[in-house]
Amino acid sequence: MSAPQPPLTLELGLTAAIVAVTGDKPMILTTRAAQGEATLPTGPFDPLRHRTLELGLRAWVDEQTGAPLGYVEQLYTFGDRGRHARAGDRDPHVVSVGYLALTRASAERGGRADPLAGFRGWYEFFPWEDWRAGRPADLDATILPRLSTWAGRDRGAQRAERLRFLFGLDGAPFDEERTLERYELLYEAGLVEEARRDGRTREPASRLGEAMAFDHRRILATAMGRLRAKLKYRPVIFELMPAAFTLTALQRTVEAISGRHLHKQNFRRLVESTALVEPTGDTAHATGGRPAALYRFRRDVVAERPAPGLRV
Amino acid sequence: MSAPQPPLTLELGLTAAIVAVTGDKPMILTTRAAQGEATLPTGPFDPLRHRTLELGLRAWVDEQTGAPLGYVEQLYTFGDRGRHARAGDRDPHVVSVGYLALTRASAERGGRADPLAGFRGWYEFFPWEDWRAGRPADLDATILPRLSTWAGRDRGAQRAERLRFLFGLDGAPFDEERTLERYELLYEAGLVEEARRDGRTREPASRLGEAMAFDHRRILATAMGRLRAKLKYRPVIFELMPAAFTLTALQRTVEAISGRHLHKQNFRRLVESTALVEPTGDTAHATGGRPAALYRFRRDVVAERPAPGLRV
DNA sequence: ACAAAAGTGTTCGTCTTACACCCATGC
């Protein structure tokens, strides 16, 4: 910490976006930095203890949160931690590897849970990504007016076209997978708190969703987009479901993740066509109304074979 | 190098799969390790000199090979360099970040080219991935018989089903994007040289494509799969084309990358529907036959907007 | 019996796939 002997140490950090769904709410495991901003759980990679990056990640997530991770996928490696390292820097340069991990909501409380950690709804950080009840209110109220001003400062129509394309304006289809691109557009336009913090803009502060520390909201955006895309070609949704579930519950979960409303009949036909589930024989007696048949995921079908997802 | 003072240093290596296409041959830039096996070009990441990983990559590739990189995309970060680091290891632990990069074949020869470096056809390393002239001959001759034996040693039918699915057996469609999964299956089955080298098998040697040093063939497989997938939703193919090209040349390039034969008429309609190209007005007078109209990529359409690819 | 949620059958339009033919040039 004092002697600047080796030129610069390199440290590898692992940052995880740990996702669960409760009811119709997609959740993300966060902790809280000193400044009060939410952070994603982060741990160091120690090559002495762990053979691979993923094993290292599983180990410290288990130690710190007790959340048993199901599916884990590497997202991206970030080498630029905000600023450029300079000769003479005594802090080690941190390279961080972002991960997406899925866990079941019921298993939320492990033994040794970090008291600061907790699951939060991910749309609190990305209110413009929830289109389940149609176009989000925030969008027309605050986001689009300010984005239009920003796009207007562009000589060509490139910004305007990008805006139209990414936010599904005048007839353009909304592509829910482009979460990261939307976040980056808002960052460029100086409308998210992170852009102010990084000194990229002088725009007045605006609460466009809650900010996160470092570039963690960017990592979360990457995770959301990746998960939304993955749903369609891999059966990862079942990592978020309990052992037995109704088809409506499955649909609610897919809707929660993808942020869009789905057609009930088409969804059911789709699920049936994939043959990924089978009835357990039991029924769930809901609050009021007809009881629903319970299904389970046919793990055997997928075990060793690349299996399809739900192309919603 | 002698005193084991800091517990273990971590080093970050950048490994690039640099792709070009000449005529109908997809090429990969390789160099040669001491043992004679081909390697992908690799360089260290120095956080003092470069702000981001990608800038670091571009810098040393430019220095060493003179190849001007167009599109660059991060693939994956590998933490396990074959074996587990142990306390007392004096070598720094190397974590490597794999990249896919595209360059134009014509620009192949830069100034300060490494004499050992050169472009090689990528199907020399992956003969089973070239389905342009129908199912590859090697497949039925040597690969499938040995894989069938391997699958037969499985009590369930999981291996057999996976085999059927990945290699497009009896009616199953061949999915050209699953390059990595096919390579990993061959590795598991002990049929590639790398599996023998890692001590994973006692199978007799077999020349199933040329082997590469370290896990470089695995990185190349990742790059191939990613590029094949990317073609379909981003206009990256034009990074491999000269400024002006005929539609047939474009089709040959797409076919070279994706490893499949395409329908001429459908390909043309597809290209037209995307509006990604426009005629230059000139024609190319080929060896024999009707001259072909030349086209150029409409860079303006894509400049700032997420644009579609060629969904072949 | 009535509300509330589960569950199903059918039609319509678009997008993909395939086939067969004509055109312009060099030798």
Next chain:
DNA sequence: GCATGGGTGTAAGACGAACACTTTTGT
């Protein structure tokens, strides 16, 4: 004038999107 590759129109089929209605329970 014929071989060679360039270029196009049209029909059949597959797939996804939208629709409205019946069924079964709890209160």
